[in-house]
Amino acid sequence: MLKPIYNSITERKRSGKKSFAVLIDPDKVNNNNMGQLIALAVEAKVDYFFVGGSLVISNYLDECLQLIKKTCSIPTILFPGSPSQVSKYADALLYLSLISGRNPELLIGQHVVSAPAVKKSGLEIMPTGYMVVDGGAPTTVSYISNASPLPADKNEIAVCTAMAGEMLGMQLIYMDAGSGAKRPITESMIEQVSKAIQVPLIIGGGIIEPEKAYLNCKAGADVIVVGNAIEKDASLIREMAAAVHSVAVTV
Numbered sequence: 644m645l646k647p648i649y650n651s652i653t654e655r656k657r658s659g660k661k662s663f664a665v666l667i668d669p670d671k672v673n674n675n676n677m678g679q680l681i682a683l684a685v686e687a688k689v690d691y692f693f694v695g696g697s698l699v700i701s702n703y704l705d706e707c708l709q710l711i712k713k714t715c716s717i718p719t720i721l722f723p724g725s726p727s728q729v730s731k732y733a734d735a736l737l738y739l740s741l742i743s744g745r746n747p748e749l750l751i752g753q754h755v756v757s758a759p760a761v762k763k764s765g766l767e768i769m770p771t772g773y774m775v776v777d778g779g780a781p782t783t784v785s786y787i788s789n790a791s792p793l794p795a796d797k798n799e800i801a802v803c804t805a806m807a808g809e810m811l812g813m814q815l816i817y818m819d820a821g822s823g824a825k826r827p828i829t830e831s832m833i834e835q836v837s838k839a840i841q842v843p844l845i846i847g848g849g850i851i852e853p854e855k856a857y858l859n860c861k862a863g864a865d866v867i868v869v870g871n872a873i874e875k876d877a878s879l880i881r882e883m884a885a886a887v888h889s890v891a892v893t894v
């Protein structure tokens with residue numbers, strides 16, 4: 644099976660480039676503000692759109708993806724909060740297993756139930772070890788997942804969890820402090836996890852300053868995801884993308 648999106652992520656990592664993804668929650672956008680967001684993203688050379696949310700209440704998912712596809716060539720990656728958030732209009736799907744939690748439903752249960760629909764979607768599937776790290780506030784993801792987040796200061800647990808995820812065959816590791824986290828993931832945790840795995844490392848949750856995005860990349864993050872801060876001020880896309888893209892690693 645062709646894996647163009649995953650190949651682009653690994654190719655960027657292989658060549659020492661860092662990637663910037665803008666997270667779009669379909670509940671928080673509409674056709675009016677999407678136009679401006681896409682224009683800014685194109686200008687800033689955003690690498691990916693992640694689309695999804697813990698709850699998607701509106702019916703805007705398909706339309707939002709179609710609008711992105713019609714307007715620009717930035718790839719769209721579904722970041723689903725539930726199995727119902729699958730759309731054939733995306734380019735790829737983060738097939739998340741919550742490996743930091745001990746809720747069997749989010750490790751494998753929901754995957755079993757939704758497997759036929761996911762397969763039928765024809766989407767590029769990217770098996771992703773999803774690790775929710777304590778961000779200092781009860782975020783929607785920590786509540787919905789009904790699983791304890793990984794303690795923010797326990798780097799060794801994060802390292803072992805990511806290693807186990809990789810050995811189980813996860814092709815990406817996504818460490819997330821949760822949308823709107825008070826405390827984003829520390830650079831020391833990012834550094835130790837990135838050294839322990841070979842697959843690309845995605846970092847998100849509570850990143851509101853371009854400087855933090857930059858430091859995360861320096862510490863070993865391969866993809867930086869920002870949602871909340873951009874919802875509040877879309878023009879931040881420029882500075883965030885520039886900060887991420889300014890980090891080039893010699894490989």
Ligand code: 1GP
Pocket residue numbers: 666819820821822823824846847848849850868869870871872
């Ligand atoms: C949340 O990682 C994402 O799942 C992004 O978090 O909305 O806080 O940027 P923010």
